[in-house]
Amino acid sequence: MDRVHKGYLQHNDISPENVLLHFPEDKVSEVYIGVCDWGLASRVCETTPSRYGYPTAEARTAAFKERGTFVAPELWYTYGKPNSETSYETLRRRHLYTQAADAYSVGVVANMIWKDEDDFDLFKDAAGKARFAVALKELTNPDPKNRSTLQLVHATLTAPPYNFQIPECCYRKHI
Numbered sequence: 001m002d003r004v005h006k007g008y009l010q011h012n013d014i015s016p017e018n019v020l021l022h023f024p025e026d027k028v029s030e031v032y033i034g035v036c037d038w039g040l041a042s043r044v045c046e047t048t049p050s051r052y053g054y055p056t057a058e059a060r061t062a063a064f065k066e067r068g069t070f071v072a073p074e075l076w077y078t079y080g081k082p083n084s085e086t087s088y089e090t091l092r093r094r095h096l097y098t099q100a101a102d103a104y105s106v107g108v109v110a111n112m113i114w115k116d117e118d119d120f121d122l123f124k125d126a127a128g129k130a131r132f133a134v135a136l137k138e139l140t141n142p143d144p145k146n147r148s149t150l151q152l153v154h155a156t157l158t159a160p161p162y163n164f165q166i167p168e169c170c171y172r173k174h175i
Contacts, residue, residue, distance in 0.1 A: 001035065001106050002154040005044075005099050012040040012048060012097045014105035015070040016112065042097060049092035050075040072104035073142045100144040103153075107139025128161055 004011065011018075020034035042048040052075045054060035060078050068076070077095050080086030114136065118129070135156045138148035157164045 001102060002150040004035075005102065005150055008044040010042055010044060010048075010097060010099050010102045011035060011038065011105075012042060012102065013037060014102060014109060015067070016109055019109055040097075044099060047093070048097045050077070050095040050097060052076045053079050053088060053092055053095065055079060055088075070105050070108050072101035072144065074144050075101055098144065099149070100147050103139050103147060103150050104141075104144070106150060107136055107148075107153075110136050111140065132157070132162065 001011065001014070014035070018035055018037045020036055022032040022034070024030060024032070040048075040051075052060075052063065052071055054063060055078070057078050060076060064071075064076060075095055075097070077091050078086075079088040079091045082088070084090070111133075114132070135148070135153050139150070139153060141147040156162075
């Protein structure tokens with residue numbers, strides 16, 4: 001997703017359902033990660049309004065229980081009567097998809113994948129695992145102004161002590 005953001009694009013719908021994992025039989029220590037369902041993607045320069053506005057707090061809460069954990073907090077809102085300061089049209093222009101919202105969703109999914117990981121080759125020691133967890137946790141800061149970026153987390157995880165190798169391609173060349 002860091003590469004996507006560098007291309008001034010945002011996915012706007014990162015969730016476990018849209019993350020593809022492939023474990024090649026001939027390379028047991030590798031995993032290929034892909035992202036699908038680009039139907040809500042947009043360019044960064046576009047002002048794409050959130051689709052998480054609801055007419056009542058109850059409706060918003062019900063929707064949050066169904067999908068909320070993967071959606072950045074700033075995208076949720078309850079709108080009021082038409083032609084008011086809290087109207088749907090007014091609030092949807094204030095709650096826009098951003099790369100920070102994408103980063104939040106990536107952080108939630110990444111934390112789900114790696115929260116119980118104890119691979120010594122990956123972390124080297126308990127301190128390394130803690131630093132890794134902090135880097136991912138910073139993506140899920142509820143305040144988008146204080147949320148880490150995918151670019152910063154990518155730089156952290158590809159530098160020592162992790163030295164993660166980023167493949168040139170997310171998909172196998174020979175199927």
